Amino acid sequence: MNERRLPRGWPGLSGVGASFALSEYFGGAMETPEQLTHFRDQYNAWERDVIRTYGWAIQYVLGDEDGPPFAYTVGLSGFDHPELIAFGLGQQNSAALLNDLGERVRAGETLRHGQLVSFAGWAHHAVLVTVPDSSEHLLGANAAYRSTGGPAIPALQAVYNDVGGRFPWHDGYTIPSEIQPVLGSVPSG
Numbered sequence: 223m224n225e226r227r228l229p230r231g232w233p234g235l236s237g238v239g240a241s242f243a244l245s246e247y248f249g250g251a252m253e254t255p256e257q258l259t260h261f262r263d264q265y266n267a268w269e270r271d272v273i274r275t276y277g278w279a280i281q282y283v284l285g286d287e288d289g290p291p292f293a294y295t296v297g298l299s300g301f302d303h304p305e306l307i308a309f310g311l312g313q314q315n316s317a318a319l320l321n322d323l324g325e326r327v328r329a330g331e332t333l334r335h336g337q338l339v340s341f342a343g344w345a346h347h348a349v350l351v352t353v354p355d356s357s358e359h360l361l362g363a364n365a366a367y368r369s370t371g372g373p374a375i376p377a378l379q380a381v382y383n384d385v386g387g388r389f390p391w392h393d394g395y396t397i398p399s400e401i402q403p404v405l406g407s408v409p410s411g
């Protein structure tokens with residue numbers, strides 16, 4: 223098993239959630255049902271340990287021809303708060319952004335749809351957008367916190383602006399929608 227690292231991302235951010243990518247953990251293909259079962263058991267144990275230690279974990283999902291890479295939290299539901307997701311930032315930047323927001327939740331802040339957030343050490347801002355159905359992207363968080371037969375867990379997407387300060391719903395936005403799709407409704411105002 224590879225050593226587990228806690229990416230810190232941008233200078234000045236003090237995130238404590240751990241980040242995990244399948245490619246870092248499992249070097250080869252999972253060729254048998256036994257290997258898959260072993261991986262799931264090890265992953266679930268890792269995730270429980272990280273959540274117990276830090277309050278949340280971050281699941282990073284590699285991009286492919288069907289969609290961009292993204293990362294989401296698993297554990298903010300334990301703070302009675304929506305989980306968080308961000309697209310197209312890469313593993314370290316995603317971890318930094320989500321850990322910064324997770325620290326705000328731990329400190330008692332309730333993040334809400336339409337809220338504009340800024341980050342120390344990062345020129346971009348993000349607007350939080352309610353995710354209408356988190357079951358499509360936040361598989362691990364739903365597996366951990368969704369009640370059997372219940373609705374998908376609440377989640378917010380951190381949608382970041384481009385270098386010109388524009389968001390995807392503004393004219394002239396320069397980041398392709400394939401990199402940062404917006405899962406929910408555009409905030410008014």
